[in-house]
Amino acid sequence: MWAFIVKRLLLMIPLLVGITLVSFVVIHLAPGTPVELQTTMSPKVSLEAQKRLRELYGLDQPLHIQYWNWLKRMVFLDFGLSFSPDRRPVWDKIKERLPVTITLNLLSLLIILGVAIPIGVLAAVRPHSWFDRATTLLVFFGFSMPTFWLALLLMMFFGVYLDWLPISGLTSLGYLHFTWWQKIQDLVAHITLPVLVAAFGGLAGMSRYMRANMLEVIRQDYITTARAKGLPERTVIFKHALRNALLPVITMLGLSVPGLIGGSVIFESIFSIPGMGQLFYGAVMARDYPLVMGELVIGAFLTLLGNLLADVGYALVDPRIRAE
Amino acid sequence: MRRREFWARFRRNKMAMSGLLLVGGMFLVSFFAPWLAPYDPSQIDLKEALLPPSAKHWLGTDPLGRDVLSRIIYGSQVSLKVGFVAVGLATLIGLVVGAVAGYYGGWVDLVLMRFVDLMLCFPSFFLILAVIALLEPSIWNIMVVIGLTSWMGVARLVRAEFLSLKEREFVEAARALGASDLRLILRHLLPNAMAPVMVNATLGVAGAILTESALSFLGLGVQPPTPSWGNILTAGKDNLEIAWWLSLFPGLAILVTVMSYNLLGEGIREAIDPRLKD
Numbered sequence: 001m002w003a004f005i006v007k008r009l010l011l012m013i014p015l016l017v018g019i020t021l022v023s024f025v026v027i028h029l030a031p032g033t034p035v036e037l038q039t040t041m042s043p044k045v046s047l048e049a050q051k052r053l054r055e056l057y058g059l060d061q062p063l064h065i066q067y068w069n070w071l072k073r074m075v076f077l078d079f080g081l082s083f084s085p086d087r088r089p090v091w092d093k094i095k096e097r098l099p100v101t102i103t104l105n106l107l108s109l110l111i112i113l114g115v116a117i118p119i120g121v122l123a124a125v126r127p128h129s130w131f132d133r134a135t136t137l138l139v140f141f142g143f144s145m146p147t148f149w150l151a152l153l154l155m156m157f158f159g160v161y162l163d164w165l166p167i168s169g170l171t172s173l174g175y176l177h178f179t180w181w182q183k184i185q186d187l188v189a190h191i192t193l194p195v196l197v198a199a200f201g202g203l204a205g206m207s208r209y210m211r212a213n214m215l216e217v218i219r220q221d222y223i224t225t226a227r228a229k230g231l232p233e234r235t236v237i238f239k240h241a242l243r244n245a246l247l248p249v250i251t252m253l254g255l256s257v258p259g260l261i262g263g264s265v266i267f268e269s270i271f272s273i274p275g276m277g278q279l280f281y282g283a284v285m286a287r288d289y290p291l292v293m294g295e296l297v298i299g300a301f302l303t304l305l306g307n308l309l310a311d312v313g314y315a316l317v318d319p320r321i322r323a324e
Numbered sequence: 325m326r327r328r329e330f331w332a333r334f335r336r337n338k339m340a341m342s343g344l345l346l347v348g349g350m351f352l353v354s355f356f357a358p359w360l361a362p363y364d365p366s367q368i369d370l371k372e373a374l375l376p377p378s379a380k381h382w383l384g385t386d387p388l389g390r391d392v393l394s395r396i397i398y399g400s401q402v403s404l405k406v407g408f409v410a411v412g413l414a415t416l417i418g419l420v421v422g423a424v425a426g427y428y429g430g431w432v433d434l435v436l437m438r439f440v441d442l443m444l445c446f447p448s449f450f451l452i453l454a455v456i457a458l459l460e461p462s463i464w465n466i467m468v469v470i471g472l473t474s475w476m477g478v479a480r481l482v483r484a485e486f487l488s489l490k491e492r493e494f495v496e497a498a499r500a501l502g503a504s505d506l507r508l509i510l511r512h513l514l515p516n517a518m519a520p521v522m523v524n525a526t527l528g529v530a531g532a533i534l535t536e537s538a539l540s541f542l543g544l545g546v547q548p549p550t551p552s553w554g555n556i557l558t559a560g561k562d563n564l565e566i567a568w569w570l571s572l573f574p575g576l577a578i579l580v581t582v583m584s585y586n587l588l589g590e591g592i593r594e595a596i597d598p599r600l601k602d
Contacts, residue, residue, distance in 0.1 A: 018442040026454055140339075140590075144583035146534055148541050149575030152561055160565050262449030266538055270561070280450065284457040284544060292454050299450040307445075 004315050008308055019300040020074055024067050027293055079294035084286060090294035093279060098298075100170070101268070101275035104191060105260045108199035109253065112206050115199075117249070120210025124218065124245075125237055135207065142204025147263060151197045151270045158193060166190050168272040194271045201263055202256050209252050213245040220244075247318050254310025258303045333595040340591020346584030354400040361394035366549045374567050384569035386559050392569060395551035396577050402552040403581060406467050406536040407529040413471025414532075415525050418478025423509050425479070426486025437483070440476045448473045452535065453544065461544045470532050478524055485517035519596045526589035530582045537578050553578050 061069070073079070079090035123132040159167035166172065170190050171183075178186060217223065218241055226236045264277030272278065276295065283291035315321045334340055353360060362382075369389035377384045383392040425436040452469050459465045489495060490513065498512050539545030540554025541561075548555055553574040560571030 014438070015442055015445060018438070019445055022442060022446070023454075026451070027458070140583055140586055141579075143586050144530065144534075144579055146537055146541075146575060146578050146582070148538055149557060149571070149578060152557065152564065152571045152575065156564055156568060156571060258445070258447035262447035265449055265453065266542070269542065280453065281542065284453045287457055289457070292457050296446070296450055296454045299447045300445045303445045303447060 001315065005312055008311050012304055012308060015304060016301070017071075019304070020071055020297060021067070023293055023296050023300070024070060026296070027289065074297065079297070080290035082283075082291045083288040084291075090290050093291065094276065094294055094298055097274060097276045097279050100273065101261070101264050101277060104195055104198060104273070104275065105264060107191070107195045108202070108260065109256070111195065111199040112202040112256075113249070113253075116203050116206035117210050117246070119207040120212075121214050121237070121242060121245070123207070123211045124214030127215065132211075135211075139204045139208050142200065145200065147197055147201050148266050148270055150200055151193070151267055154193050154197065155270075165193055167193065170273055191273075194267050194273055197267045197270075198260065198263055202259065205256070206249075206252065210245065210249065213248055214241060217241045217245045247314065250310050250313045250317070253313075254307045257306030258299075261299050261302055330595050334591055337591050337594060339587050340595065343584045343587025343589075343591055346580065347588050350400055350404065350581055350584065353397060354404045357397050357401060361391075361397045363391035363394040365390060365394040365398040365551050367391075374563065374570075376567075377569050383573045384567065386556065386570060387563060387567075392556065392573060395556055396553065396574055399551045399553045399556065399574065399577070400581070402463060402540075402546050402550065403533045403536065403578075406463065406470070406546075407532045407585075409467040410470035410474070410532040410536075411525050411528040413468065414475040414528060415478050415521060417471070417475035419482055419514070419521065421475065422479040422482025423486060423514065426483035427490060427505065427509055427513065429487075433483070436479070440479050443473070443476050446473075449535070449538075452539070456539065456544050461539070461547060463546050463550070466536055466539060466545050470535050474528060474531065477528075478521060481520050481524055482517055485520065486513055489513050489516055520593075523589050523593040523596070526585055526592060530585035530589065533578065533582050533585070 077091045079094075081087050082090050082093055119135050123129075123135045126132060155167045158165045166189055170187065172178075172186050172190075175183065175186060218237075223236060223241055226240045227233070231240075261276075264275060265281050266277070267273070268275045268277035269281040276298070279291070280295045280299075282288075283295060334344075367390060369385075372381070372385050372389035373387055375381055375385045375389075381391050381393065383396065386392055386395070421436055421440070425433040451473050455469045455472075456465065459469075495508065495512055498508055503512070536545055537552070537554035537557070540552045541557050543555075543558060545554055546552035556574040557571060560567065560574065563570055
């Protein structure tokens with residue numbers, strides 16, 4: 001098992017280097033040098049800041065040396081200072097917002113699994129039943145729903161019309177003076193809509209995937225064997241089939257990480273949630289390049305991490321993978 | 325007679341046919357927008373601002389008094405353009421990368437496919453936003469950026485098709501007759517690999533329309549005064565408490581359009597290979 005993990009970790013290194021290379025290319029895509037671009041677009045940038053910028057990018061040096069220097073800083077999580085008036089290090093800004101985004105995304109993953117797996121299994125057990133048809137239609141609906149529109153509709157209905165749930169931020173005004181029970185209630189009320197919106201995007205794909213897995217497994221010989229030896233259908237489905245159909249879901253979870261992280265830009269900026277997505281949106285609007293680059297690298301790193309965890313998880317539950 | 329079989333199967337599929345009809349309808353709406361729209365979509369009339377739906381303005385008006393129905397009708401042009409140009413670009417890149425990787429194999433394949441893996445590591449919405457931050461947000465930049473960040477699926481598909489096709493006898497025969505690499509790729513391999521690419525492209529249009537509307541909604545896509553479904557919704561968000569019609573109708577337009585491309589794509593997929601149904 002350890003050999004497997006070490007191998008996966010080593011495989012990650014070239015990908016990580018590649019990620020930084022692509023990010024580096026992206027920032028050099030801009031017409032003109034980053035420094036000119038900054039200074040022509042923002043009159044707020046002082047001469048001193050210009051100089052620091054030039055030093056940050058080392059623009060007087062050849063491109064490969066620039067990249068090498070940039071990479072060295074990246075290893076120590078040094079993404080430079082933000083262009084915003086507070087001039088804080090980019091990493092500090094990202095660090096304080098990561099837990100919010102990761103928690104919300106984990107919660108929505110739990111909802112996705114909790115809803116999509118039963119739907120997929122029930123649809124696969126009775127293909128072409130009314131339930132299967134209804135969920136197929138719902139899946140098309142889910143694939144086609146713009147999540148930001150869903151967020152608007154939910155805000156309008158639960159936030160404005162019914163006035164049940166708050167529609168922005170993570171906490172209410174007097175949060176600091178609440179008792180711990182009130183604090184929990186307040187937090188739950190604030191994150192309900194964002195988490196539902198974030199989960200919705202992944203539901204359709206996951207339930208479709210689960211249905212396909214389950215149909216595939218039910219076709220296998222060992223299921224026929226299990227039925228032939230007279231096991232009750234319940235045991236066949238939930239013990240023999242479901243366990244095997246669940247395995248690939250781990251991979252799917254890893255693959256859904258980039259979508260979730262990307263989606264957090266949308267739901268966090270709509271619901272004004274102080275997470276990575278909202279930070280990124282603000283950085284893009286303010287053309288805060290160091291922050292944009294830092295977020296891009298961290299976002300890709302989280303994706304890699306998600307894939308790694310999925311691979312390791314899969315290897316843990318399925319010995320066939322480890323043997324490869 | 326594969327084409328006739330395809331049509332026979334496609335026509336029997338109710339969901340696919342409704343997708344096709346809706347997509348056709350959308351094309352007509354955007355081509356005939358100037359005749360269909362009751363008002364000039366950018367005509368400002370502050371006296372008429374934020375009016376709810378009525379006989380005069382079927383879908384109400386926005387904060388500048390512009391007719392929402394007319395803006396939605398014109399907005400369909402943006403979706404159509406972005407959908408097709410972005411997907412065209414993505415498909416072209418994907419075809420070239422996938423064909424070269426699959427045909428030549430070896431280290432070329434290794435390098436190209438590792439690059440595909442690499443591009444898939446980036447949350448694509450992050451990458452798109454980062455590039456938009458560097459360039460100016462405009463409809464052209466959006467098309468290019470969506471295209472440049474969504475070709476990886478096509479590349480993988482084409483490569484997989486090529487890997488199996490190039491071992492087949494008809495390719496061997498063509499090679500024995502002295503066909504060049506380029507001729508083999510363009511005349512013999514590519515046409516046989518196009519079916520899954522078409523399905524992918526149709527579904528890709530749906531994805532591109534969703535991405536464009538999300539970007540425009542965030543103010544990083546099509547810029548006002550050009551109407552797009554996403555930027556009408558921005559006004560909807562700002563007036564959430566007083567103007568439900570601004571949020572409801574443009575979103576419905578996105579939902580219906582995206583769904584019709586998804587239905588069409590799945591319909592084509594099932595008509596090409598009925599086994600895929602399950």
